[in-house]
Amino acid sequence: MSDASYLSLEKLTLAYGDSVAVANLDLDIRKGELIALLGPSGCGKTTTMRAIAGLLAVKSGHVRLDGADITRMPANKRAVGLMFQSYALFPHLSVYENVAFGLKLKGMRGTELETKVQSGLKSVGLSTFANRKPAELSGGQQQRVALARSMVMEPKVLLLDEPLSNLDARLRLEMRTELQRVQKETGVTMIFVTHDQAEALALADRIVVMKSGKIEQIGSPEDIYNRPTSSFVADFVGFENIFPLENGKMKTSAGLIDLSGKAPSAAGLAWRPRMVTLGTGPFQGTVRGTSFAGDAREYLLDTALGPIKAEVEASQPPHALGAGLTFDLPAEKAAPLSRFV
């Protein structure tokens, strides 16, 4: 095992009956790394987590953790922690007893148990809530009990499947910071599934984007946000204007179009709405929709190239529905795509 492959998924194929959900997946995760799994519903995120945890039999391939092949090891022997969206605390047990539960199952008793549980509660800021029942806690506090319960088991890897999606926006942000802190303090390796891109960008050391049971792209948050390599990832992270290239020309509903500026050699180009220049440029569009987003205003333009989404600062004078606008798609601002999928 090298440092770069503390947890390795090797040619992992996972299926429900005959239906393959994850195919030939390779992924190496460093010790202490926080990985976010991103991808549309049904792409195989939970399935992958279940296989790492030992809750789903592997069809082919291997799971290695800390130097050992754990592919066929029973779930309770793996030192893999799991936290799901419904964190299922025991309602009749106190916060203390909830956190102590797994340790007791392992046979821990006495001062060792007491010390472990207290330090777990302290790490999530709940020392003074030890005697409450889960129903007497807020959603965020319950979430923190679930986190403490997982962390006291000292897992080698902690898997979190949309753990924050039940919380309101403010609590989410709080818990996000909390998770990051606990992770940095303990150095536990984490895999985190989220539907929320901002969450993935804010938390992760690396992001893994999945599509239909395969990995589309692995990269730093900056890579994924600024340098998507395929049209799928570009679309997924908010590049709403995406065109294939043919011989350096943009392939559009109006045929092949010359780009302003130097066209890169790529399979396609993608622009975020705010990368579109409005008010000047070689192209013409008509405002078909407009929406105000606080500090920005978005326009949907009908153009010969197809629909174009542009975004400008809200301080700019607004354009009315039906107004004709010139615009540009500057090639030097675009993300070059190596694959169109």
Ligand SMILES: Nc1ncnc2c1ncn2[C@@H]1O[C@H](COP(=O)(O)OP(=O)(O)OP(=O)(O)O)[C@@H](O)[C@H]1O
């Ligand atoms: N118990 C099951 N039996 C049969 N098929 C399943 C089962 N669980 C998941 N699948 C299928 O496997 C594929 C992957 O599902 P999975 O739950 O891993 O997706 P996901 O990426 O976690 O999606 P979501 O974001 O909606 O949670 C889907 O096509 C799904 O329908």
Ligand SMILES: [Mg+2]
């Ligand atoms: Mg899922």
